Each structure stands twice: as C-alpha cells, then as structure tokens.
Amino acid sequence: MSLLTAIMEHRLLAGTKLVEERLCEVTGASRARIRQVFARLAHEKLVTLVPNRGAFVARPTVDEAREVFQTRRVVEPELAAILAQQATPAKFRKLRRHALEENDARARADRAAIIRLSGEFHILLAEMVGNAVLEKLTREMVSRTCLIITLYDRPGAPACPEHEHSELIDAIERHDAAAANALMSRHLQHIEGSLDLRMPGSGAPDFYSIFNNP
Numbered sequence: 001m002s003l004l005t006a007i008m009e010h011r012l013l014a015g016t017k018l019v020e021e022r023l024c025e026v027t028g029a030s031r032a033r034i035r036q037v038f039a040r041l042a043h044e045k046l047v048t049l050v051p052n053r054g055a056f057v058a059r060p061t062v063d064e065a066r067e068v069f070q071t072r073r074v075v076e077p078e079l080a081a082i083l084a085q086q087a088t089p090a091k092f093r094k095l096r097r098h099a100l101e102e103n104d105a106r107a108r109a110d111r112a113a114i115i116r117l118s119g120e121f122h123i124l125l126a127e128m129v130g131n132a133v134l135e136k137l138t139r140e141m142v143s144r145t146c147l148i149i150t151l152y153d154r155p156g157a158p159a160c161p162e163h164e165h166s167e168l169i170d171a172i173e174r175h176d177a178a179a180a181n182a183l184m185s186r187h188l189q190h191i192e193g194s195l196d197l198r199m200p201g202s203g204a205p206d207f208y209s210i211f212n213n214p
C-alpha cells in the first residue's frame with residue numbers, strides 16, 4: 001500500500017507523525033526514497049514537513065478546506081461537461097465498472113474502500129478528459145478532500161452521496177453537458193454540506209441541540 005492510498009483510505013489520519021525509520025522498516029524502501037515521497041506529498045499539501053521534527057500527515061485548516069471546495073466547484077462541473085461532449089462507449093463502460101466497485105464497497109460497508117473509490121471516481125473523470133493540467137489539479141484536490149473529510153466529517157456522513165455518481169454517468173452517457181455540469185455542482189455542494197466547517201471557537205456550543213436531539 002502506498003502512503004497516498006493509506007491517507008486516502010483514512011488509515012493514516014490527519015496530524016499523524018510519519019516516522020521515517022519505521023516506514024523504511026515496513027516498506028523496505030531506502031531513507032532517500034521515503035524522503036522523496038515526503039517531498040512530493042508535501043508539494044501536494046498532503047504532508048507537512050516541520051524542521052527538526054519530521055513529517056506529518058497534513059491537517060488542512062477550515063480556510064484551506066473552503067479553498068479546496070471552491071476550486072473543485074470551479075473546475076469539476078466544467079470537466080464533467082467536457083467529458084459529456086467527448087465520452088465514448090469504452091469510457092462509459094469504465095465509469096460504470098467503477099460505480100459497481102463503489103456499490104460493492106458500500107454493500108460490504110467497507111468504509112476505507114468507499115472513501116478511496118469515491119475520490120478515485122473524480123480522478124477517473126479528469127483522466128478521461130485527457131488534460132494533464134486538469135488531471136493533476138483534480139488529483140491534488142481529491143486527495144486533500146480525503147484529509148478534510150477525516151477532520152471535518154459529521155459522524156455517519158458518506159464520502160460521496162450514494163447514487164450521485166450513477167446520475168452523473170447517465171448524463172455523460174446522454175452527452176448532456178448542461179446536466180453533467182449541474183449534477184457535478186450539486187454533488188460537490190452535497191459533499192461540502194456533509195462537513196462541519198464552522199470556524200472553531202465561533203461561539204459557545206449549542207447545549208440545547210446537543211442534549212435534546214433524539
């Protein structure tokens with residue numbers, strides 16, 4: 001398992017210290033190789049390097065989380081629309097296969113796989129458009145979203161709401177660019193809406209709602 005997969009599956013949580021010697025031991029990779037991986041992940045804002053203290057899985061702030069979602073709302077609806085215009089039967093089949101894998105993971109209640117596959121669906125769309133810049137940007141945003149979800153998820157909220165990926169594939173298959181755009185916008189709003197992005201310390205806790213919920 002790669003470090004990126006471990007982060008995307010929430011096996012390594014935000015803020016976890018990444019001990020270089022231990023990673024060398026368990027992966028068999030050299031220290032130089034581990035450092036290269038840390039540097040790459042730091043560049044993608046998934047790892048934070050602290051001088052004299054080492055490497056940590058990044059902890060995106062509320063402001064960073066909002067920036068990530070704003071970027072995704074700007075980029076991904078248009079990306080879905082472009083794909084709707086150019087998708088081929090081979091691409092639909094690949095998207096459908098991915099959606100089936102997601103459904104399997106949901107049926108098994110395999111939360112780690114659900115989170116990873118949900119993110120990978122978005123990366124797959126970007127790959128299919130065939131624009132390396134968009135693909136790189138989407139990869140970074142999706143991985144950062146995985147970290148954001150571990151930090152700000154409301155308990156029990158799903159990674160990507162069920163069925164919304166299938167609806168998107170339907171629109172892409174109909175070559176309906178406007179629908180693909182609108183569905184992706186709504187989908188990203190739903191993911192952001194499932195998070196608790198209130199600024200910490202923005203007021204006293206609402207004791208009434210905490211203790212009076214059924």
Ligand SMILES: [Zn+2]
Pocket residue numbers: 118121122160161165187
């Ligand atoms: Zn999704």
